[in-house]
Amino acid sequence: MSLSTLLEQHVLLPSQPRVVALLSSELRKPEPGMRSLVQLFSSDPVLTARLLAAANGPAHLLGQRVHSIPEALVLLAPVQLRQLVQKAAPVSASHVSAGWSLANFWRYSLDTARMARALAMSVQANASQAYALGLLHGLGELLLQAADPDTFFRLSELLEPMHPKRPQVEMQLMGYCSGQITAHLARQWNFPEQISDAFQFMHAPMEQPVFEPLTGVLHLAIWRASTRALNWGERQLAVTFPAETGLALSMDIDMVLRQASIDWHAAGSLDVQF
Structure with a gap:
């Protein structure tokens, strides 16, 4: 498969179920704790990718791009974070495919x-x-x-x-x-x-x-x-x-x-x- 074809595939990359559950719980609080959010997002590559993609989206470009998890969390509102986590695809850590x-x-x-x-x-x-x-x-x-x-x-x-x-x-x-x-x-x-x-x-x-x-x-x-x-x-x-x-x-x-x-x-x- 060529690189361009690979990148055109619509695949939901997996996130850790435990991290998704803990983030969902934290984001249901009236005032989610920033430290907890940083630690949880920092534990999952796919959720971090989604976070940085949202923070660097057209709606948030203010002349300077976002490079890190703390920067992105300061920029995005809790409702946006909840929507992001809801789109996650949790997969068990015991999952093994193709070695x-x-x-x-x-x-x-x-x-x-x-x-x-x-x-x-x-x-x-x-x-x-x-x-x-x-x-x-x-x-x-x-x-x-x-x-x-x-x-x-x-x-x-x-x-x-x-x-x-x-x-x-x-x-x-x-x-x-x-x-x-x-x-x-x-x-x-x-x-x-x-x-x-x-x-x-x-x-x-x-x-x-x-x-x-x-x-x-x-x-x-x-x-x-x-x-x-x-x-x-x-x-x-x-x-x-x-x-x-x-x-x-x-x-x-x-x-x-x-x-x-x-x-x-x-x-x-x-x-x-x-």
């Missing part, structure tokens, strides 16, 4: 988001925007699995979805990769150009015409979250570390691994129970 576990996908997305936030803080970049990038970057894989499960299954037979070399395999088999899918989705949803560009180059940040620290941060976060999900040891980590990107950000492998350990152990408030 794809939603529970693993959600856990990996949260790991990437937390890692991106931590690295962004280390290089004085926008941590909230980095978190959103990390949380959303895997939506291309999610759409591919839902819209073209046969191709997704063939890919999974060659290499697991979270493997750092997966984008190269996708390019060989399809002519495009999941990062490009996510970038096109971001453009369809009218996301800021900085976000769509970060997705476009997230697997090759040094190829971006002008190196963007947030793209580099996302690349390193993806590498660490994926290698953690695959339980790689020290040798595999050492030989696959994106050294050129690390150098551009003045970060070596020890700094990245140390930051990852700190952030994952300190971020329980945003964890979702599976």
